[in-house]
Amino acid sequence: AQKVTQAQTEISVVEKEDVTLDCVYETRDTTYYLFWYKQPPSGELVFLIRRNSFDEQNEISGRYSWNFQKSTSSFNFTITASQVVDSAVYFCASFYGGATNKLIFGTGTLLAVQP
Amino acid sequence: GAVVSQHPSRVICKSGTSVKIECRSLDFQATTMFWYRQFPKQSLMLMATSNEGSKATYEQGVEKDKFLINHASLTLSTLTVTSAHPEDSSFYICSARGSQGPGELFFGEGSRLTVL
Numbered sequence: 069a070q071k072v073t074q075a076q077t078e079i080s081v082v083e084k085e086d087v088t089l090d091c092v093y094e095t096r097d098t099t100y101y102l103f104w105y106k107q108p109p110s111g112e113l114v115f116l117i118r119r120n121s122f123d124e125q126n127e128i129s130g131r132y133s134w135n136f137q138k139s140t141s142s143f144n145f146t147i148t149a150s151q152v153v154d155s156a157v158y159f160c161a162s163f164y165g166g167a168t169n170k171l172i173f174g175t176g177t178l179l180a181v182q183p
Numbered sequence: 184g185a186v187v188s189q190h191p192s193r194v195i196c197k198s199g200t201s202v203k204i205e206c207r208s209l210d211f212q213a214t215t216m217f218w219y220r221q222f223p224k225q226s227l228m229l230m231a232t233s234n235e236g237s238k239a240t241y242e243q244g245v246e247k248d249k250f251l252i253n254h255a256s257l258t259l260s261t262l263t264v265t266s267a268h269p270e271d272s273s274f275y276i277c278s279a280r281g282s283q284g285p286g287e288l289f290f291g292e293g294s295r296l297t298v299l
Contacts, residue, residue, distance in 0.1 A: 105290075111276075111293045111295065112290075112292045112293055113293075115289075115290070159226065159227070163288065169215070169232060170229055170232060171217060171229070171278065171288060172229070173226045173227045173228075174226065175225075176226050178224075
């Protein structure tokens with residue numbers, strides 16, 4: 069079955085701390101895409117990153133970095149030196165093509181960054 | 184980047200009325216659009232997948248007659264909540280699949296429906 073698990077429901081950190089959001093996916097497909105989205109209180113989804121299953125290279129974008137490990141089916145997201153503006157719900161998602169053809173979301177992690 | 188527009192962003196209606204939400208891909212053709220529903224403090228749940236010119240594919244547990252989806256053109260899909268009730272109040276978000284690959288997905292801003 070296709071499934072995305074975000075075990076951390078809520079995380080609270082103090083500004084400038086580093087924080088890692090976990091994401092574990094399940095699939096039998098060999099081709100799939102992994103995403104991270106940020107959802108601020110306004111509700112709009114903000115795209116952060118997309119990774120395909122053939123590209124295990126880790127990525128860094130400013131204070132954000134992602135660690136993709138196929139061996140553990142994980143796609144974790146780290147925010148370095150967190151800021152109050154990072155407070156939001158973060159969703160990990162996986163898109164399965166072919167016959168499945170759908171994007172499945174994890175349950176989300178609410179990140180609260182305290183000043 | 185590609186833009187997907189949803190309208191209206193907020194709608195309040197009386198119980199028993201029908202509400203239509205539009206999802207438009209503004210600068211690309213979307214052969215596939217997805218409709219999601221999100222209850223407060225919960226995740227996005229896929230309701231249905233619509234392909235241009237064909238009937239939508241609904242997820243298990245989603246009432247087809249309640250949530251009518253039409254994808255009449257390559258740039259427009261509509262979700263109509265028929266005979267809305269307070270329990271239909273939710274945040275509805277559409278997503279459009281671009282032509283660059285299966286993982287090319289763009290989301291609308293969402294539509295918040297409140298049924299009184």
